[in-house]
Amino acid sequence: MSARPGTDADFGAEAQPRPVDFDDAAATRAAVEGCEVVVISLAGRGPA
Numbered sequence: 001m002s003a004r005p006g007t008d009a010d011f012g013a014e015a016q017p018r019p020v021d022f023d024d025a026a027a028t029r030a031a032v033e034g035c036e037v038v039v040i041s042l043a044g045r046g047p048a
Helices: 022-043
Strands: none
Touching: none
């Protein structure tokens, strides 16, 4: 992992959002919650 700090090369833009101000906090929170739902649903499909 040789990417510079602050870049999204390792995880993709959705996983590493840019720093946001308070005006964007609600939208960022909604995006994070959406990602958590996807991760939880994917995790539930793994081998038991």
